[in-house]
Amino acid sequence: MGDHYEAVFSCFLRDDTPDSVLAALRWHLGLESQEPEGLDPEDHPYQLLVPNHNSRLPGGDMVFLRRTAQESTPSGARYEWELFARCYWVDDCLLQLDALLSLIAPHAARAGYAGHIRDEYGTGMQLFTFHDGTYDPVDLRHT
Numbered sequence: 001m002g003d004h005y006e007a008v009f010s011c012f013l014r015d016d017t018p019d020s021v022l023a024a025l026r027w028h029l030g031l032e033s034q035e036p037e038g039l040d041p042e043d044h045p046y047q048l049l050v051p052n053h054n055s056r057l058p059g060g061d062m063v064f065l066r067r068t069a070q071e072s073t074p075s076g077a078r079y080e081w082e083l084f085a086r087c088y089w090v091d092d093c094l095l096q097l098d099a100l101l102s103l104i105a106p107h108a109a110r111a112g113y114a115g116h117i118r119d120e121y122g123t124g125m126q127l128f129t130f131h132d133g134t135y136d137p138v139d140l141r142h143t
Helices: 019-028 091-107
Strands: 004-014 062-073 076-090 112-119 126-131
Touching: 004 091, 019 062, 019 091, 076 091, 091 112, 091 126
Parallel strands: none
Antiparallel strands: 004 076, 004 112, 062 076, 112 126
């Protein structure tokens, strides 16, 4: 039996995030059952963010992807996509972490914290941070 982790993705995506990226995220989150066209099956072999109803994490798994108004302006509201996923992962999921972060990072609306991963019983976290359309490498040796 492998190691288990809490994986959290918590970030805002720009309102102009391409439909193909949103479709891929909906599929990963289990909001769509059909794998979207154009998603590389080697990088995305299975849905990584589907909530596990038998999760061993306190409070369970949760996922959200929704478009919300972030502020009102004289010309109308400014919108962003909220992405939140808290999932119970087995160690095999870690192999697809870079592909998932590469999918999301170019569309991040804000620099900084984007989530974390931690051993299910650990207190140390490996943070995901976005900036300039990319992310900092995640050192999984210390999770």
